[in-house]
Each structure stands twice: as structure tokens, then as C-alpha cells.
Amino acid sequence: MEPTSGKTNMLSQPKAVWAVAFACVIAFMGIGLVDPILPAIAEKMDASQSQVTLLFTSYNLVMAVAMLVTGAISTRLGVKNTLLCGIIIIAIFAALGGWSGSIWELVGLRGGWGLGNALFVATALSAIVSLSTAGTAQAIILYEAAIGIGISVGPLLGGELGSLSWRGPFFGVSVLMVLAFLFLMVMMPRTKQVIKKKSSLLDPFRALKYRGLLTLGLTALLYNFGFFTLLAYSPFVMHLKERGLGYVFLGWGLLLAVTSVFVAPRLEKRFGTIKSMIAMLILFAATLLAMGIWTDVKGVVIGAVIIAGAFLGNNNTLITTAVMQSAPVERSTASAAYSFLRFLGGAAAPWLAGKLAEVFNPHVPFIVGGCFVLLSVWFIWINRKHLMHIDRAESAH
Structure with a gap:
């Protein structure tokens, strides 16, 4: 982690950083926009819950695989061009999704959406960290804040548009992406990059030889079973209309944003990254288990x-900060390797949650998700010696 001087803080950033952060807000609004309409899609398209949750599975699976090539693409196209390509791909596939006539067509188009999001998300994180003048930790907090704002506002807008038609949020995403494209095109300067060598497709796999990065990636794979069980399946058991679901996930996103910016840095400073991460994951697992026990109580x-x-806001900032310091590789390479493993968990969890509910009952998905999160805690604990250097580096600064 780069040392920060007393004159720099999270708000003292170059124009390029703010341009990328604003685009992140709009990009992540796109994720939350769709969440309140999942039950409506199931009803209108006569689809089962496990089929509708495939909208998250195809999205995350394509994104996981695409993460492996983001580094190779960005070193050839440049950061700005890669970000713009990702945004325009999202805009196109979101608009096509709004015209879908079947659940399988929509699932396929969500995969294309995931490709665009992979190009944008991985490049945006490394761009903000690289261009920031306030140090890695402050840059990551800014990135997580942008994610939190986008995720919190997205469901509110999605609930309003979804109350008119389930197709509305898809068209809304497309319009927002066009606005992000124009904003980034105008506001972000075309920075001159000095590239010593082009990134290889094998670099993310080579980076996983470092046990610290591998540990964090597999931890994220496991806890994302809980994360995407909550995100993709909970709308089916709340029995709320689109607008009501929008307000619930607005509250979820606001807490995620506030804790990622204001609470996570204090936890890290007081208790260290690894202990704080374990505590947040235990609390999240307990929350999922409570949902599994009292599923019928709205x-x-x-x-x-x-x-x-x-809990997720704190953990996201803590684990992202840890990833950036876990291995002596380029930040973009570390992010790609970590994200590949993380989104594999996000691909399997939504479909599994829907299928478990169909085969057993609505309680089971949350209990299974909570058990996976507890498994991630155990995995961190048995591999903690490979993560000790992260807390030592933070203590030094």
C-alpha cells in the first residue's frame, strides 16, 4: 500500500478518477435495477424460480470467464477504450433484453451483459487505484462507495420502472449506460500508458500460485454462495410488489454503501483486516441462517x-483491500484472478438456491447459503498464515 500524506484524502482525486467513479455508480445501478422484477419475470414468462435465477447464473458465469481476458484486452486497447467497450456492450444487451420473448432468450442476453460488465468492472477498479493520488486504501474506499451508491439507488429506480412493466428496467439500464458512455468519453482524459509488456491470458492463473491471493479468491467463491442466494432468491419469499422490493434493496444498498466507506476502515484499523473479515462473515452467516429459520415471517x-x-459492505471493502496487497503482481492481474474465482461462486449459487427451493422447501436455500459462508470462515482460518503479511503491511502504514 502506498503511504499517504496528510494533504491527500479520498476526495482529493484527479478528474479521471471521478469520471470512472461516476461511471461505476451508473454501471452498478444496472445490477440493482433488475432485482425487484425477478418475481414479475417468473410470472409473465411462466418460468420457474430456478429458471429465473439463471439470469444471475449466466451473467456471473460469463463475467467469471471474461475476467481472465480483461488484462490482455486493456493492455492492448488502453484503459479508457476498454471501459467504453464494456459500457456499450452492457447498453446493447440490456436493450435487447427488454425485447426478449422467452426466459431462455433473456438468460442468454444476460450473459452478454456479463461480458460488458467484466470489461468495465475489472478495468474500473485497477484504473481508480492506479490513477488515485490518495493511496490504494482510499481509492478502494471510493470504488466501494461508488458501487454502494449504484446498488442502493438502482433497486429504487428498478422498482418504479418495474411497476410499469418488467421490461422497463432493462431499457432503463440501456439509457443509463449511454449516459455513462458520454460522460466517460468527455470527462476522462486519454492517459498515456507506458506498458512494459502486454498482459498474457495466463497471468491470472500464474498469480494464483501465491497462496494469499488464492485463499482470498476461494473465500470469496464460498461466501458468494450466500451473497447471491440473498440477492437472487430472497425476492421470491418477501411477497412484495416491484416497488416494495425496490425499497427493501434500497435499504440494503444504503447500508452497504455507508459501511464500506465509513465503518470498514475503522474496523481494519482497530482489529486488522483478517479478524474484521471473519467477524463480518460470521454475522452474515448468522443472518442467512435466521432467514432460513423464519422464512415464513415477512x-x-x-x-x-x-x-x-x-455486513457485506464491510466485507467487500476489507477483502478488496486485502486482494490488492495479497500478491506481488499487477493490480489488474490480481483483480482478474480474484474476480474469476469470486464470480464462479456467484454463477452457481442463484441456480442452486432456486433448485433447492423447488426440490425441498423455501427454507433450505438460506440455510445452505449460510453454511457456505461459514465454510469460507473456516477456510480463512486454516490459511491465515498466508494472510498475515497483509495486516503487517497495514500496521506499518
Whole structure:
């Protein structure tokens, strides 16, 4: 981590950083826009819950694989061009999704959406960290803040548009992406890059030889089973209309944003990254298990979804900060390797949640998700010696 001087802080950033951060807000609004309409899609397209949750599976699976090539693409196209390509791909596939006539067509188009998001997300994180003048930790907090704002505002807008038609949020995403494209085109300067060598497709796999990075990637794979169980399946058990689901996930996203910016840095400073991460994951697992026990109590499920945002906001900032320091490789390479493993978990979890509910009952997906999160805690604990250098580096600064 780069040392920061007393004159720099998270708000003292170059124009390029703010341009990317604003584009991140709009890009992540696109994810939340779709969440409140999942039950409506199931009803209108006569699809099962496991089929509708495939909208997250195809999205995350394509994104996981695409993460492996983001480094190779960005070193050839440049950061700005890669970001713009990702945004325009999202805009196109979101618009096509709004015209879908079947659930399988929509699932396929969501995969194309995932390709665009992979190009944007991986490049945006490395761009903000590289261009920031306030140090790695402050840059990551800014990135997580942009994600939190986008995720929190997205469901509110999605609920409003979804109350008119389930197709509305898809067209809304497309319009927002066009706005992000224009903003980034105008506001972000074309920085001159000095590239010593072009990134290889094998670089993310080579980076996983470092046990610290591999540990964090597999930890994220496991806890994302819980994350995407909550995100993709909980709308089916709350029994709310689109607008109501929008407000619930607005509360979830607001807590995620606030904790990622204001609470996570204090936890890291007071207790260290690894201990804080373990505590947040245990609390998140307990929340999922509570949802599994009291699935039929609407108030418990709604409250649990909202409070889970606090635990996930803290954990997202903590684990992203740790990833950037886990291995002596380029930040973009570390991000690609970590994201590949993380989104593999995000691809399997939504379909598994829907299928478990169909085969057993609505309680089981949350209990299984909570068990996976507890498994991630155990995995961190048995591999903690490979992560000790992260806390030592933070203590030194």
C-alpha cells in the first residue's frame, strides 16, 4: 500500500478518477435495477424460480470467464477504450433484453451483459487505484462507495420502472449506460500508458500460485454462495410488489454503501483486516441462517436482507483491500484472478438456491447459503498464515 500524506484524502482525486467513479455508480445501478422484477419475470414468462435465477447464473458465469481476458484486452486497447467497450456492450444487451420473448432468450442476453460488465468492472477498479493520488486504501474506499451508491439507488429506480412493466428496467439500464458512455468519453482524459509488456491470458492463473491471493479468491467463491442466494432468491419469499422490493434493496444498498466507506476502515484499523473479515462473515452467516429459520415471517426476512447490507459492505471493502496487497503482481492481474474465482461462486449459487427451493422447501436455500459462508470462515482460518503479511503491511502504514 502506498503511504499517504496528510494533504491527500479520498476526495482529493484527479478528474479521471471521478469520471470512472461516476461511471461505476451508473454501471452498478444496472445490477440493482433488475432485482425487484425477478418475481414479475417468473410470472409473465411462466418460468420457474430456478429458471429465473439463471439470469444471475449466466451473467456471473460469463463475467467469471471474461475476467481472465480483461488484462490482455486493456493492455492492448488502453484503459479508457476498454471501459467504453464494456459500457456499450452492457447498453446493447440490456436493450435487447427488454425485447426478449422467452426466459431462455433473456438468460442468454444476460450473459452478454456479463461480458460488458467484466470489461468495465475489472478495468474500473485497477484504473481508480492506479490513477488515485490518495493511496490504494482510499481509492478502494471510493470504488466501494461508488458501487454502494449504484446498488442502493438502482433497486429504487428498478422498482418504479418495474411497476410499469418488467421490461422497463432493462431499457432503463440501456439509457443509463449511454449516459455513462458520454460522460466517460468527455470527462476522462486519454492517459498515456507506458506498458512494459502486454498482459498474457495466463497471468491470472500464474498469480494464483501465491497462496494469499488464492485463499482470498476461494473465500470469496464460498461466501458468494450466500451473497447471491440473498440477492437472487430472497425476492421470491418477501411477497412484495416491484416497488416494495425496490425499497427493501434500497435499504440494503444504503447500508452497504455507508459501511464500506465509513465503518470498514475503522474496523481494519482497530482489529486488522483478517479478524474484521471473519467477524463480518460470521454475522452474515448468522443472518442467512435466521432467514432460513423464519422464512415464513415477512418482517424477519425484510429486516435480515437490509441488515445484511452492513455486513457485506464491510466485507467487500476489507477483502478488496486485502486482494490488492495479497500478491506481488499487477493490480489488474490480481483483480482478474480474484474476480474469476469470486464470480464462479456467484454463477452457481442463484441456480442452486432456486433448485433447492423447488426440490425441498423455501427454507433450505438460506440455510445452505449460510453454511457456505461459514465454510469460507473456516477456510480463512486454516490459511491465515498466508494472510498475515497483509495486516503487517497495514500496521506499518
